[in-house]
Amino acid sequence: MIRVENLHKHFGGFHAVDGASLEVAEGTITGLIGPNGAGKTTLFNVIAGNLPATSGRVFMEGGEITGLSPHELFHKGLLRTFQIAHEFSSMSCRENLMMVPSGQSGETLWNTWFGRKRIADEERALRAKADEVLEFLTIEHLADHKAGQVSGGQKKLLELGRTMMVDAKIVFLDEVGAGVNRTLLNTIGDAIKRLNTERGYTFCMIEHDMDFIGRLCDPVIVMAEGKVLAEGAADQIMQNEAVIEAYLGRGLKNKVKADA
Amino acid sequence: MDLLNAIVALANFVILPGISYGSQLALGALGVTLIYGILRFSNFAHGDTMAFGAMATILMTWWLQSLGVSLDPLPTALLALPVGIAATALLVLGTDKLVYKFYREQKAAPVILVIVSMGVMFVLNGLVRFIIGVDDQRFADGARFVISARDFKEITGLREGLAIKSTTVLTVVVAVIVVALLFWFLNKTRTGKSMRAFSDNEDLALLSGINPERVVMITWIIVAALATIAGTLYGLDKSFKPFTYFQLLLPIFAAAIVGGLGNPVGAIAGGFVIAFSEVTITYAWKKVAGYVFPSWEPDGLIQLLSTDYKFAVSFAILIVVLLFRPTGLFRGKSL
Numbered sequence: 031m032i033r034v035e036n037l038h039k040h041f042g043g044f045h046a047v048d049g050a051s052l053e054v055a056e057g058t059i060t061g062l063i064g065p066n067g068a069g070k071t072t073l074f075n076v077i078a079g080n081l082p083a084t085s086g087r088v089f090m091e092g093g094e095i096t097g098l099s100p101h102e103l104f105h106k107g108l109l110r111t112f113q114i115a116h117e118f119s120s121m122s123c124r125e126n127l128m129m130v131p132s133g134q135s136g137e138t139l140w141n142t143w144f145g146r147k148r149i150a151d152e153e154r155a156l157r158a159k160a161d162e163v164l165e166f167l168t169i170e171h172l173a174d175h176k177a178g179q180v181s182g183g184q185k186k187l188l189e190l191g192r193t194m195m196v197d198a199k200i201v202f203l204d205e206v207g208a209g210v211n212r213t214l215l216n217t218i219g220d221a222i223k224r225l226n227t228e229r230g231y232t233f234c235m236i237e238h239d240m241d242f243i244g245r246l247c248d249p250v251i252v253m254a255e256g257k258v259l260a261e262g263a264a265d266q267i268m269q270n271e272a273v274i275e276a277y278l279g280r281g282l283k284n285k286v287k288a289d290a
Numbered sequence: 291m292d293l294l295n296a297i298v299a300l301a302n303f304v305i306l307p308g309i310s311y312g313s314q315l316a317l318g319a320l321g322v323t324l325i326y327g328i329l330r331f332s333n334f335a336h337g338d339t340m341a342f343g344a345m346a347t348i349l350m351t352w353w354l355q356s357l358g359v360s361l362d363p364l365p366t367a368l369l370a371l372p373v374g375i376a377a378t379a380l381l382v383l384g385t386d387k388l389v390y391k392f393y394r395e396q397k398a399a400p401v402i403l404v405i406v407s408m409g410v411m412f413v414l415n416g417l418v419r420f421i422i423g424v425d426d427q428r429f430a431d432g433a434r435f436v437i438s439a440r441d442f443k444e445i446t447g448l449r450e451g452l453a454i455k456s457t458t459v460l461t462v463v464v465a466v467i468v469v470a471l472l473f474w475f476l477n478k479t480r481t482g483k484s485m486r487a488f489s490d491n492e493d494l495a496l497l498s499g500i501n502p503e504r505v506v507m508i509t510w511i512i513v514a515a516l517a518t519i520a521g522t523l524y525g526l527d528k529s530f531k532p533f534t535y536f537q538l539l540l541p542i543f544a545a546a547i548v549g550g551l552g553n554p555v556g557a558i559a560g561g562f563v564i565a566f567s568e569v570t571i572t573y574a575w576k577k578v579a580g581y582v583f584p585s586w587e588p589d590g591l592i593q594l595l596s597t598d599y600k601f602a603v604s605f606a607i608l609i610v611v612l613l614f615r616p617t618g619l620f621r622g623k624s625l
Binding site for chain 2: 080100104110118121130131
């Protein structure tokens with residue numbers, strides 16, 4: 031689905047992503063883990079077109095997508111969410127979702143003035159769809175609330191909801207679980223699972239919560255210092271020496287061993 | 291009776307001029323605020339964009355007048371307005387392609403774009419003078435007054451006259467229609483909503499598949515329309531002289547900032563705040579005071595500031611607002 035080849039992203043002398051190569055297979059929920067500063071979010075930013083790559087290439091379904099802008103990638107079915115939830119704060123949650131699908135009649139100036147009927151029909155369909163998504167995410171009671179005023183966890187759900195408004199192929203989730211309470215986390219987890227099985231979404235998610243990863247992700251890719259360190263099933267990865275070392279540092283690892 | 295005279299004098303010299311000047315400033319400030327909200331820089335070329343729009347409209351008006359076309363009692367300029375808007379839209383879109391796009395792609399800092407817009411301002415400045423000259427141009431025709439001061443005096447028997455200029459009525463009516471359309475567009479249409487979305491959170495807008503170049507293009511077209519309408523109304527009301535539009539930049543920016551840059555409601559409120567402050571502070575109150583306090587005979591004109599200093603008023607308000615409420619009266623930043 032997505033193939034990243036020898037990707038570099040340098041900020042001055044700092045090599046945030048330093049020759050990462052990885053693949054996200056179709057139909058999987060691939061986890062991306064690694065210690066802070068491993069370059070996970072930067073990798074997402076480069077893949078999703080928010081940052082230009084220093085070198086290296088990104089492919090989607092065989093075609094190169096390196097350097098495409100976010101809105102072009104959106105039309106190819108590549109979506110992402112942010113580590114810190116983004117929303118259109120002055121619009122209601124429902125309007126936030128209704129913003130997403132593009133290619134509607136209301137987008138041309140001509141139709142804005144002269145195609146009122148068609149736009150009204152589309153708006154109605156969109157609205158129904160947005161309400162359906164809100165219900166799926168169990169936040170239907172927030173439909174008319176300003177998105178700037180709902181809780182952080184609810185904003186994360188809204189981010190996920192945004193990806194459901196269109197038929198996405200692959201969704202990059204940047205720490206959807208961070209700062210979200212347990213109940214909400216389960217809701218998010220269920221939603222991801224259902225989207226994956228029922229609608230065939232491929233996910234690639236950055237996550238720190240190991241339970242969450244163990245429950246959802248297969249395979250798991252580990253990054254450290256801008257490179258891919260290991261890849262495998264979640265339980266294997268958690269046993270992997272190199273991974274434990276990258277996370278805890280050498281000294282601590284030995285201490286953990288000694289304690290055990 | 292004296293009190294009535296005082297009110298009429300006040301209406302004639304303060305309230306009516308304030309309303310029409312305020313509407314013109316509001317339309318100008320809306321253009322500035324839209325650019326700030328979407329493209330995220332202060333467009334110093336806006337005053338001269340207004341001059342260009344008014345010039346294009348004037349040239350078209352002259353041509354129509356030479357053909358004998360007339361809208362009497364309305365000014366012919368109204369007929370020429372769509373052509374003026376189209377010409378200005380082409381100009382700003384061309385400028386965007388030629389100049390701003392380059393800096394946008396480089397993700398240049400807003401302060402660089404401000405300086406760039408100053409460059410554009412000087413070019414437009416020259417262009418307008420080159421085409422139409424530096425002098426005053428008259429292009430207003432149709433009825434001058436809805437009610438003239440003399441008629442008003444005859445009808446009411448008051449000593450003070452209230453002249454209602456047709457351009458005042460026209461300015462207010464057009465401004466109300468334009469503002470209503472703009473708000474409907476921003477809040478109710480899909481394109482308007484994507485403009486607001488883009489202004490609110492650019493990253494997210496891009497991720498939602500909103501094409502930034504389209505949003506930018508539509509913004510420029512709307513701004514061209516606003517600038518042309520504001521410029522033409524100002525020219526009809528006073529007279530057209532390229533230099534005055536350059537000077538208008540200050541009160542327009544003051545209006546946009548006072549209201550909260552990026553906030554359309556603020557731009558309108560700011561326009562009226564600035565206009566009324568200018569008019570009341572530079573008005574010689576002797577006449578009104580004479581009616582209200584008949585026994586008081588002041589030595590001077592009771593004019594707080596000479597009209598030569600009217601721009602100082604915008605500056606002073608601007609500074610007070612920036613000191614005490616830097617975000618403007620209506621919290622700015624996004625549409």
